[in-house]
Amino acid sequence: MGTIRNHSTETIRKSNPHFSSLKTTVETAFYSNNTREITSVKEAYELAKNAPQTIVLDATVKHAEELDLPQDANILLVNDGATVGRTAQARRIVGLDSKEDKDLFPIVREAIYDASFRPFIKTTGIVGLDEDFMVRAHITMPEKESNNMYSWLMNFQILNDTYANRYQNSKEYDENDIYIFFDPDWTHPDYPLGLSYIDADQNAACILGMNYFGEIKKGTLTLAWASAHRNNYVACHGGLKKFKSKDIENHVASFFGLSGSGKSTLTHAKHDGKYEIEVLHDDSFIISTEDGSSVALEPSYFDKTSDYPAGHVEQDYFVTVQNVGVTLNENNERVLVTEDIRNGNGRTVKSRYSTPNRVDKIEDPINAIYWIMKDDALPPLVKITDPLLASTFGCTLATKRTSAENTTESLDQLVIEPYANPFRAYPLVEDFDKFKSLFEDGVDAYIINTGEFLGEKVTPEDSLGVIEAIVEGKAEFENFGPIKSFEFLPLDKFPVPFNDTEYTKLLKDRMQVRLDYIQNYNKENPEDSLPEEITQALNELVDSLG
DSSP states (O other): OOSBOOOOGGGOSTTOTTOOHHHHHHHHHTTSTTEEEOOSHHHHHHHHHTSTTOEEEEEEOTTTGGGTSOTTOEEEEEOOSSOOSBOGGGEEETTSOHHHHHHHHHHHHHHHHHHTTSOEEEEEEEEEEETTEEEEEEEEEEGGGHHHHHHHHHHSEEOOHHHHHHHHTSOOOSOBOEEEEEETTOOOTTOTTOEEEEETTTTEEEEESOOOHHHHHHHHHHHHHHHHHTTTEEEEOEEEEEEEETTEEEEEEEEEOOTTSSHHHHHHOOGGGTSEEEEEESSOEEEETTTOOEEESOSSEEEESTTOOTTOGGGGGEEEEESOEEEEOTTSOEEEEOTTSSSSOOEEEEOGGGOTTBOSEEOSOOOEEEEEEOOTTSOSEEEEOOHHHHHHHHHTOEEEOOTTBOOSSOTTSEEEOGGGOTTOOSOHHHHHHHHHHHHHTTOEEEEEEOSEETTEEOOHHHHHHHHHHHHTTOOOOEEOTTOTTEEEOOOTTSOOOTTOHHHHHHHHHHHHHHHHHHHHHHHHOGGGOOOHHHHHHHHHHHHHTO
16 A cells, blocks of 8 residues: 555664654654644635635636535635745755765754744645555645645645545555655755755655745655656656547657746647547656556646636636736736736646546556757757667756746756756666666657757647657658767758758757766766766767767
């Protein structure tokens, strides 16, 4: 039955690897007199609805009863202050810096001690929506943060009667339950941006000094992904869908990219009804290394609101909203002012019912992986036929920063985020090996550019068109210039000028960026270096461009 919460008396010993300093410290906070339990979504909703910082919109939640909410539940909005995105600089992983660990353990103890004199609430949910993989998760936070707890419960899955029964019948894993302590009111002069301290091995986290909901969502997923990774799954920050029709074989495709790259657009696209589409998720799932099946980790979607102006049909499926403005419409109703007018990165927890073709598991093995890159040196679609290079380009996935991140870096700067997953809590080489294994087993690898190619915008229609050509077996690829194991799909709108020295120089420079990244990574991480074969392959690729 899932993960470990209770321990037999004789195993409660220092020698038991399921106990650690951070895990024990965090879990202990759940049993304090200042903490009361929220046991239903209705209770969480009422608490959040009546919180002083809440704005109760006049719109009601669609499918409220199916979501275990009151029939007349309203959409709830809460806004943060200056910070409206994730703060990567606040992240620390137990074991990566033993000197800092010695400083952080007493800081965490002091933070939890100070918090114990204020009223806290706690609740329990499930991460992983199929009996093949379910992790029980617990979170505690100040009572005044009831909006964040409500959003957390709606984003994941509360442990209601249905899921309690499913969890009892789920596969057993030698993993701790997840425990998360969250206190946005914490401050410390040495950590002015906050602190997200994670013990990935023991499924515990202490998230302090940051009130953005994405911190606890991604903190929870970080631990769930790490658990899955240890148990024969590939952890995926992306979207996955299955194409079905009488004219094609079932085709399962996944899309990996950071927020704003287009992964949600590609995942949810209905392709004008050409196929029967099943959507697993657009942000978080896992792939079995044993049979290639995939499991979703969340029922809901943490979606950007910028593309959903007033009256947009997607607003019908909003449950909670964060960092979005409000005004009065012609009926004197409180309605959202979206399109990021108030600030960048307006967000919503949107229910699963926005996707009528939603599933929680896809049994069919995965067929294709698309690395989504906004790199204007690459045409809309490139195929990589060598498994080593296929995983290497996932490892050096190049894209642009977005307003989903609290950063001072330019949002136009091309950056590399391996496998589009900044939430990894284990050695990068392990992801490299697992993805390489998928490609060796026959999964096809593509780079799909959703940005611009040499100044020409790649539209969603362009991207969907090349995907459909692959699904229908109509894509005819050509060699991508002198680069071995690279092919591209020729498109009249996007001619590739291999004879233009300026273009080949740009392409070479972009490949050099990836080589530099790998070399710098290995230099900065000697104990977690990537295989030399990656550097050799990229060197050969760069040299082939003259």
